Amino acid sequence: MEKPWGGRFRERTERVVEEFTASLPFDIRLWKEDIEGSKAYCRALMRAGILSEEEGQKILEGLDEIAGELERGEVELDPSWEDVHMLVEGLLRRKVGELGGKLHTGRSRNDQVVLDLRLWLLRTIGEQRELLAELRRALVRKAEQWFGILAPGYTHLRRAQPVLLSHYLMAYNEMFKRDSERLSECRKRVDIMPLGSSALSGNPYPIDREFLAELLGFSRISENSIDAVSDRDFALEYLSAISICMIHLSRMAEDLILWSSDEFGLVELPEGFCTGSSIMPQKKNPDVLELVRGKAGRVIGAFVSLATTLKGLPLAYNRDLQEDKEPLFGASDTFQGVLRVMVPLLEGLGIRKERLEQMASGGFAMATELADYLVHKGLPFREAHRIAGQIVRHCEEKGKDLRELSLEELRGFSELLDGDVLLWLDPHHALRRRGVPGGTSPERVKEAIERAKEELGL
Numbered sequence: 001m002e003k004p005w006g007g008r009f010r011e012r013t014e015r016v017v018e019e020f021t022a023s024l025p026f027d028i029r030l031w032k033e034d035i036e037g038s039k040a041y042c043r044a045l046m047r048a049g050i051l052s053e054e055e056g057q058k059i060l061e062g063l064d065e066i067a068g069e070l071e072r073g074e075v076e077l078d079p080s081w082e083d084v085h086m087l088v089e090g091l092l093r094r095k096v097g098e099l100g101g102k103l104h105t106g107r108s109r110n111d112q113v114v115l116d117l118r119l120w121l122l123r124t125i126g127e128q129r130e131l132l133a134e135l136r137r138a139l140v141r142k143a144e145q146w147f148g149i150l151a152p153g154y155t156h157l158r159r160a161q162p163v164l165l166s167h168y169l170m171a172y173n174e175m176f177k178r179d180s181e182r183l184s185e186c187r188k189r190v191d192i193m194p195l196g197s198s199a200l201s202g203n204p205y206p207i208d209r210e211f212l213a214e215l216l217g218f219s220r221i222s223e224n225s226i227d228a229v230s231d232r233d234f235a236l237e238y239l240s241a242i243s244i245c246m247i248h249l250s251r252m253a254e255d256l257i258l259w260s261s262d263e264f265g266l267v268e269l270p271e272g273f274c275t276g277s278s279i280m281p282q283k284k285n286p287d288v289l290e291l292v293r294g295k296a297g298r299v300i301g302a303f304v305s306l307a308t309t310l311k312g313l314p315l316a317y318n319r320d321l322q323e324d325k326e327p328l329f330g331a332s333d334t335f336q337g338v339l340r341v342m343v344p345l346l347e348g349l350g351i352r353k354e355r356l357e358q359m360a361s362g363g364f365a366m367a368t369e370l371a372d373y374l375v376h377k378g379l380p381f382r383e384a385h386r387i388a389g390q391i392v393r394h395c396e397e398k399g400k401d402l403r404e405l406s407l408e409e410l411r412g413f414s415e416l417l418d419g420d421v422l423l424w425l426d427p428h429h430a431l432r433r434r435g436v437p438g439g440t441s442p443e444r445v446k447e448a449i450e451r452a453k454e455e456l457g458l
């Protein structure tokens with residue numbers, strides 16, 4: 001393939017160099033954006049009088065034909081094209097001859113590649129925010145379906161206090177809501193049109209950049225050409241947003257892996273989302289969830305990879321920037337794949353209601369209530385805590401649950417303990433007392449579900 005820079009060189013590029021430097025194998029997925037950007041740029045050149053109407057039309061038709069050929073997989077992807085930008089331009093020149101060489105007037109691959117990436121990311125963020133909304137809808141529907149059911153709340157992975165199962169599910173809804181906000185914030189900074197920055201100093205031809213932004217659907221244009229060609233913050237910000245979301249997905253996966261184990265036995269994973277063992281007949285393994293947890297590492301790795309690429313770069317464009325694409329595409333695909341599988345998995349999730357409710361109040365999860373009861377009767381909290389602790393120790397020694405103690409036994413610890421303490425040991429009573437905004441009382445949780453339903457169009 002003849003190189004566009006051939007004029008300056010006496011020797012041809014080594015094959016090993018072509019293979020080493022090529023980005024075509026992975027940037028080919030930007031072909032649609034590259035053609036869209038090229039068509040807009042052709043229109044801008046026509047408007048500036050650099051291309052005649054007739055020349056422009058020929059180029060536009062040529063680009064459409066190339067799009068058809070790429071769509072149908074008719075193009076041979078030889079790495080000696082180097083990248084998708086040179087592939088499209090090369091194919092255009094084959095089609096319309098020397099005229100094709102006019103399209104790159106005033107444009108550089110440096111502003112072209114960042115335009116393509118931004119266009120691609122705008123579309124990708126849109127799709128992924130929609131998937132994230134689907135995930136939240138699945139959670140909120142379950143929170144509504146299982147409203148009123150108790151669940152054990154944990155701290156340090158030890159039973160702590162009873163909560164509503166819905167409250168627990170809605171905690172994940174909050175995390176995914178923040179993730180969606182982060183993506184939409186990041187989208188604002190992706191939504192900036194860089195074309196017209198040229199190699200680094202700005203396009204020397206009378207190109208109307210606002211017109212380009214309008215054609216391509218951007219809200220604003222970049223304000224400094226040097227920054228525009230060297231900036232990949234938008235990609236890094238996106239990787240950071242999806243890394244945080246993957247951390248949430250991984251934590252949810254971990255909770256579900258634990259909760260579905262025989263030892264916890266609180267939820268039931270849908271069989272279609274589990275795999276068996278080739279040797280142990282009894283197994284129903286949570287491989288999907290384990291992979292979700294595992295893949296979070298990869299996405300975080302992509303963030304670290306791009307951050308490391310960027311941190312030492314002098315202004316403006318450097319070829320290192322080509323290394324942005326594989327982590328970006330890889331992480332984005334991984335993230336999307338995880339969202340796709342988590343939505344139906346959640347929809348198919350089952351629960352073991354009796355066990356949830358029994359675990360919610362057992363294991364001394366009501367000990368705080370006992371202390372609060374004594375506070376209610378006038379004791380300072382620290383003293384109440386000490387007495388409740390003694391009662392727990394007594395129960396442990398006797399192998400009894402709090403609710404199995406007789407009133408006489410209880411009164412041995414404090415005269416303040418009366419028959420009404422049984423009411424306080426009822427987990428529903430404990431929930432009702434937590435009517436603080438953000439608390440687990442049924443009214444508050446119901447409100448949270450209603451708010452989320454409204455936000456999500458349910």
Ligand code: ARG
Pocket residue numbers: 023027082083109110113317319321322323
């Ligand atoms: N393939 C290159 C990339 O992905 C396109 C820009 C190349 N620019 C250059 N001056 N070599 O970054």
